Amino acid sequence: MLKVAVVGASGYTGVELLRLLYNHPEVAVTCVTSEQSAGRPVSDVFPTLRGRIDLPLENLEPVGISEKVDVVFTALPHKAAMEVVPTFVKMGKQVIDLSADYRIHDPQVYGKWYDTHLNPDLLDQAVYGIPEIRRAEIREASLIANPGCYPTSVILGLAPLLKGKVIDPKSVIVDAKSGVSGAGRGAKVDNLYCEVNEGFKAYAVGGTHRHIPEIEQELSLLAETEMVISFTPHLVPMDRGILSTIYSAPNGKVTAAELITLYEAFYDGEPFVRVLPEGKLPSTTFVRGSNFCDIGVTVDERTGRIVVISAIDNLVKGASGQAVQNMNLMCGLPETLGLEILPVFP
Amino acid sequence: MLKVAVVGASGYTGVELLRLLYNHPEVAVTCVTSEQSAGRPVSDVFPTLRGRIDLPLENLEPVGISEKVDVVFTALPHKAAMEVVPTFVKMGKQVIDLSADYRIHDPQVYGKWYDTHLNPDLLDQAVYGIPEIRRAEIREASLIANPGCYPTSVILGLAPLLKGKVIDPKSVIVDAKSGVSGAGRGAKVDNLYCEVNEGFKAYAVGGTHRHIPEIEQELSLLAETEMVISFTPHLVPMDRGILSTIYSAPNGKVTAAELITLYEAFYDGEPFVRVLPEGKLPSTTFVRGSNFCDIGVTVDERTGRIVVISAIDNLVKGASGQAVQNMNLMCGLPETLGLEILPVFP
Amino acid sequence: MLKVAVVGASGYTGVELLRLLYNHPEVAVTCVTSEQSAGRPVSDVFPTLRGRIDLPLENLEPVGISEKVDVVFTALPHKAAMEVVPTFVKMGKQVIDLSADYRIHDPQVYGKWYDTHLNPDLLDQAVYGIPEIRRAEIREASLIANPGCYPTSVILGLAPLLKGKVIDPKSVIVDAKSGVSGAGRGAKVDNLYCEVNEGFKAYAVGGTHRHIPEIEQELSLLAETEMVISFTPHLVPMDRGILSTIYSAPNGKVTAAELITLYEAFYDGEPFVRVLPEGKLPSTTFVRGSNFCDIGVTVDERTGRIVVISAIDNLVKGASGQAVQNMNLMCGLPETLGLEILPVFP
Amino acid sequence: MLKVAVVGASGYTGVELLRLLYNHPEVAVTCVTSEQSAGRPVSDVFPTLRGRIDLPLENLEPVGISEKVDVVFTALPHKAAMEVVPTFVKMGKQVIDLSADYRIHDPQVYGKWYDTHLNPDLLDQAVYGIPEIRRAEIREASLIANPGCYPTSVILGLAPLLKGKVIDPKSVIVDAKSGVSGAGRGAKVDNLYCEVNEGFKAYAVGGTHRHIPEIEQELSLLAETEMVISFTPHLVPMDRGILSTIYSAPNGKVTAAELITLYEAFYDGEPFVRVLPEGKLPSTTFVRGSNFCDIGVTVDERTGRIVVISAIDNLVKGASGQAVQNMNLMCGLPETLGLEILPVFP
Structure with a gap:
């Protein structure tokens, strides 16, 4: 114990x-x-x-x-x-x-x-603690830098494309949306119920959000080239959840089916990443309260762009769940111990 | 297995x-x-x-x-x-x-x-499956009538007062409030997001809700006299949770402290009923996703009335969680098996 | 101007x-x-x-x-x-x-x-500014005490019963529910989005809410006898709206139809009070953003109790709208000027 | 009349x-x-x-x-x-x-x-009824095709950039988010409260939403070249509002200040378009219930991309309000008649 x-x-x-x-x-x-x-x-x-x-x-x-x-x-x-x-x-x-x-x-x-x-x-x-990318190092670490919530959703969403050199690294635009718990529990007027409820807005627009350097560091390592991305966070009137909609331009023509095969191979055996079949899309609803990251991949045939959508619970896979997963790895325990819980719906 | x-x-x-x-x-x-x-x-x-x-x-x-x-x-x-x-x-x-x-x-x-x-x-x-009242019978049963959501909150909220003959059985008024999942998953205009969101209403006013006979049957057994209550359900714009505010007139003068002692004794050892200390009040927030029933007891000194407030998650203690609890009892398993999960907050 | x-x-x-x-x-x-x-x-x-x-x-x-x-x-x-x-x-x-x-x-x-x-x-x-009860005095006043939000909903809900001596003044129980804007715009943890959203609770239980003396003062004047009521406020996860569910015992047998006739007569010609026909119930949804007070009246035939439900927008008829109505009266303007706006739905 | x-x-x-x-x-x-x-x-x-x-x-x-x-x-x-x-x-x-x-x-x-x-x-x-672009034609029309909600937010958000030939027409990505009223009032399981509440998702991903041809038609006319855009709609758990986050690549280096000057000139005298000063961002909250379109413009200095954010109430400027504005123009009435109402907050 x-x-x-x-x-x-x-x-x-x-x-x-x-x-x-x-x-x-x-x-x-x-x-x-x-x-x-x-x-x-x-x-x-x-x-x-x-x-x-x-x-x-x-x-x-x-x-x-x-x-x-x-x-x-x-x-x-x-x-x-x-x-x-x-x-x-x-x-x-x-x-x-x-x-x-x-x-x-x-x-x-x-x-x-x-x-x-x-x-x-x-x-x-310190080891950046995203098990799907860096499991071996985490096992040996004594200090884990547990990833941010937005970064987790973006890195997991893009890793197969970058590792596979599928996309132009300059083309990445991330439009991310988070529930309100991401703003913390401080007593601020901006986070009062009546200020947030029934409204939707962007914030930290124009490349100013503090999660950017962390995202770019990890994406650059995956891509083996320096990456600079557009990143715009938004606030959703709900307690939990992050959904990132990620746009990029492929280096050549690809189909959704090919990309899904790539993602399935990349995440094969991963306990908490669920690559959705063609035609299915993630929702924060389907991961709420759980350690899952759901990923859907589409190609917009009209523009040729790839659209990846990844959904996590910002407090679980985006914070405390991933932290427990890292602890399990560091301590030689089964990776999923304590985390085998299903999302709460509704 | x-x-x-x-x-x-x-x-x-x-x-x-x-x-x-x-x-x-x-x-x-x-x-x-x-x-x-x-x-x-x-x-x-x-x-x-x-x-x-x-x-x-x-x-x-x-x-x-x-x-x-x-x-x-x-x-x-x-x-x-x-x-x-x-x-x-x-x-x-x-x-x-x-x-x-x-x-x-x-x-x-x-x-x-x-x-x-x-x-x-x-x-x-069939045994009416509310373990806190009828545990022994449930253990022997092969058919459990799993209680309704409103009835669970009301019966657990009133049982100590009725068993203890503390109140006038004619004086009971239950003002109950439920989240929207209680209305089921049928495709009805009335339950659309935009119809329910940002609004609050009563329904089935005037003693017409179908949970009334079930509540009165069980309360009458507890009180050893026929009980007729006022019951008004309301719809809260949230997914889960029932909170019942229960008014009654005591037979003689009582204090909140005395009543809380009574409740603590009645529910002593119960794994899922939490009697709150004086001055604390339940919220559906604190039981969301869990099998708990939280109960707070107050006396209005100005009118002499007792106000009991009980909160459950309608889908857990008010339905599926209680059903699993009943299964555990029927099958000779530890009563809390699979149900030792904490509420999800926020 | x-x-x-x-x-x-x-x-x-x-x-x-x-x-x-x-x-x-x-x-x-x-x-x-x-x-x-x-x-x-x-x-x-x-x-x-x-x-x-x-x-x-x-x-x-x-x-x-x-x-x-x-x-x-x-x-x-x-x-x-x-x-x-x-x-x-x-x-x-x-x-x-x-x-x-x-x-x-x-x-x-x-x-x-x-x-x-x-x-x-x-x-x-100072004149207590509830036009439906005290229009003549308001016209002559230079200082208006604009009523509280809960009091407006309760006084309008009970006035016809009290004026008509229909009910036992000792029997009144008010179970009231308010949207979050009633808690004001102060930066408190308790009013943060994630603390309030998806939860329902009572507060100030046991006769301690500060609106009680104001309610009882006005009800006593209407009833011509000193009134003491049970009053329990609750917090609803929505921005606006108050719904009060009001229980009372009639002095003799009455029907809903008779009571509705009484209410219609009492509020005849009132621009902002809408007495609903038998079988219809108010919702805060139907008054949101407007100066209306919607009132529904029912008799619970099983217990004999009268159940009155009144709904207002706490920020309009419960505060700023009523204030403008009072201004119109004080200044000799048409009473509804600037207030003839319909509720916003959805 | x-x-x-x-x-x-x-x-x-x-x-x-x-x-x-x-x-x-x-x-x-x-x-x-x-x-x-x-x-x-x-x-x-x-x-x-x-x-x-x-x-x-x-x-x-x-x-x-x-x-x-x-x-x-x-x-x-x-x-x-x-x-x-x-x-x-x-x-x-x-x-x-x-x-x-x-x-x-x-x-x-x-x-x-x-x-x-x-x-x-x-x-x-038929005249496509977006007064800020086509006021003169609307005045002469007898049949108005009232624009879609998403198209209104996108066209108003991009018109100054396209008219001014500021951006590469091939670079436009629109990430749009709508409240649930946009889905209509049909009785579908997908739009039930419990299905939508506390979740966020994309839909019609990959260039399949029916508003695309309408958007591209109007953008092409403004740009005087055929435009093809990426467009991804999302569903926000709120009743009303659309916020479009619009990414594009400028033809040369521009600053936010220059762009805001351009927008202010383009929308000079427009009663319902509010171009926000530098550093301010729109929210659907600030237009709820009103006919306003709020537009904020930013340049991401790290990537060089322009980020325009436009917010409307989908039922007002995105539908019925714009329809009334069109009626006023067609009928020779003052354009803002009946529409001079402020947003409802909170």
Whole structure:
């Protein structure tokens, strides 16, 4: 039985980790932290947990926590993460960090999009934790940079095309849409029910969203050439889900059937990626609450463009579910343990 | 490993049964039926299931089905259920019927609110499957009348008050609110997104909802006197959840603290009923996707009335989850098997 | 052309006033205030107004404002309102106050439920502005206490029964449900999209909601006896709308048809109250965005209880629309001017 | 006072026409038709209208209707429209057809995407009714082909770029998102609340949506070259609104400021198009219930691509509001009459 800490347990990815880990037969969550709610039972902050996980929320003391657990999930904002992760690593813990702090290999790039990095030396050691691409490395890692939600949907959506050199790398346009939980649990007018409900908008238009460097880093590695993409995120009035509609120009003529064969081969044996048959399209509805990534592939015969659509639950495959998957790999457990749950519908 | 059939698998309670049973370590679903979609894989109707449950939907042939399974869940409309249940019973199957057909003991009452009963002789044999009230009988039963969603929330909300003779039985008013999945999956204009979204209404006002006889039957048994209640259902623009606000007049002066003690004693050891501490109130949010029933109890000091609020997920504790709980009891399995899942939030 | 100020224009009732007043042929809004956004155009805070109402938000200086307008709407929180209303009154303005500060005649009662009243002398002068009950007084008033949203729905729902002495005044139970805009525009975690969406809950259970004294004051005047009611508010995941389900016991046997006749007579000629024919029920959907109050009346023959259901848009008839209606009356304009708009559906 | 018929009044565009026309000072709606609900008052089908528009729904008899009205709005499905429009035209009525039947000039193209055209001779006579592009022709027309909802958002979003020859016509990708009312009021499982709510999906992917020929026809005229675009529609869980995110490659380097100047000049004096200042982005929230089209323009400096975002209410500027605007122009009335209403927020 692994003893696990969830650091930063009062946000949406925190509570989702608790939901999934409760379902995990080889894990006991023994520590949860929250600066703002320290002292209160976590089930007081999230009454969903009442009677099942009633641990008190603790202050974030990395050394003390390290002494009592085997694995640490850090579900903190960027910057707050890199203030504590080095201690957990030094103490020999397996660390899965859900922030952006260790995702970008180049500290200059991190500095440009975020802040000055506090421990750039750790960046080499961190493995970008997307199991479908980097399973072997994850198994050996002690620090996982758990991917962002948008990046997960985009990387899984494009990997077969890039690996297969099917498309012009300059042609990629990603039009992405996310549910509101992606905006976090902070008390902001912009995220009030009445501000978000019954409306749809784009944000961070024009190549300014912080997930871009992370996406381009991973796509460039897959394509073996430097990639620059157009990326526009949108906000959907729903709790959960990301759907990315990805446009690209093939190098030569291709059919949907050929591409689907390519995708099926690429993801053969993957437990959580479902390549849809021709004519079927993903919906966030069909992955809600689960660790699946559903991918549909189409060719627009009129323009020749490829349209890939990928759907995930931003809190599961886009955050906490993928984190548990990474933990399983790091700890030598079956990869799907605790994650074999079906989407909730309706 | 129990072999299980889900008869009527193309509705919302059907797919919820499949989600829960997939999570159950002692069950293999080996047969799913749907008249309207027979021949198609069930994962074609519900793409949430793709890659995990791809069984073909079969026609409903009770004898053939009985030959290949141990347990049958019938998730059919009333009337359709009583056309096939007798065969399953005769074939010696354990049957959990999610329709209204075997809930009402008196065929006259059934006839008044529904239709002429086709096999009134089975009514004696059927056990009204609410484990917190009737666990012992359920263990011995071969035919369970799985309770309605509203009735579950009301009966669990009132049982301690009635058993304890705390209230005037004539004073009960239930103001109940349900998410839209309670209305089923039929193609009706009234249940279109744009008709329901952003609106709130009452329906079946004035004592006409078909769940009333079932509620009154069970409350009367608990109170040991004939009960007649006011019951008004409302439609909430959300997928899942029932919240019942239950007003009653105590026989003498009581405090919230005393009542909560009473409720805690009544539900002591119950795995799925959570009596909230004084000052806390239930929300359907906190039970969504789970088998919990959360109950809060308050006394209005200005009027002396007791206000009980109970919240369930209508598709889980109000239907499919309770059905699995009943199956576990009937089959000698641990009662919570497959149901130890936490609510999904957000 | 009346010159009008909207004081406290950065909340939901403020922007709704602006929407309605823009539609009013005899009004020019010439001043809008907001402490927190002073200096910015109001259309920057509410982009719905862009190109139509681009006035800069001003600081709240009652004397200066009084010098340039004829009518003042104060859409401030309670307490903030009574700090400025006296100045507007002293300067001879027509004032419609949307806060609770002048609704309760007895400063002791106000003190018990809210705060110490700063200018109790003004309470006698203020008229509780519900035109269907108090039209003549409103015409003569210079200070209107604009009713609360819940109170409007309850008072209009019960007035005919109380005036007609039809019911036992002790028997009234109000189960009320409101959309989220009723909670205001403050940045609180509780009102975030993901906290509210897809959930339903009661709040302020047990007779603690601040609208109770205002409701009971008005009901008592109608009934000519002191009334104490049970009142439970609930939060519906939708932007707008209040539906109150009101239970009461008649003094003798009555039919729905008789009651509807009573209601039709009581509200005969009222432009904004629609009494529904027998068998029809209100929905917040059918009044959304409009100044209507729809009322349905039923008798539960099994229990003898009367069930009245009333529906309004909390921001229109429950706040800003009623405020404009009051302004029309105070200023000698046709009562429906600017308010003859139909509900928005879907 | 114009006498007006709304033919096909039982759908969402029908009821929206009635809402807007009720607000129009120079219009009296004297006839409403619905085959399926003939005989019932229209306020029985849409209780929002009760007490204000209680006309009985009539059968669709073009000759009889023509004898009693001046203007006819046909809000019928395609094909049904072209069965009756010729009669209205022959009878000398002003006709605004909201279907697709007269939008496409080339009957071959119509035939390919829809059906065989029944009266291709009328196509020359019909004017595609987008006032910002074709105001003069509309003034002279007697048959208006009222544009589709997606086309309106795309054409208004791209017109300045195409007229100004700013972009490569081959580079246009439109990623469009619509609220659910765009799917109509038919009783289909796919449009049930629980199927649509809390999910997001694309549909008609790969260049198959029927609005494509109409969009390309109009864009080609603006660009003076044949245009072929990528167009992917998506379904947003909300009642109203369309947001189109439009990607294109400029012929040379441009800045957002330059483009906004271009847009402001192009739409100078337009009452319903609001070009947003640099740094501001549209949301469907800010146009809900109104006839506005909000447009934001950005340049992605990393890729050089232009990103235009346009937002409308699909039922107003995307259907019924634009229809009323066209009627005003055809009938020599002020263009904004009846349409000067502000968006409803929240």
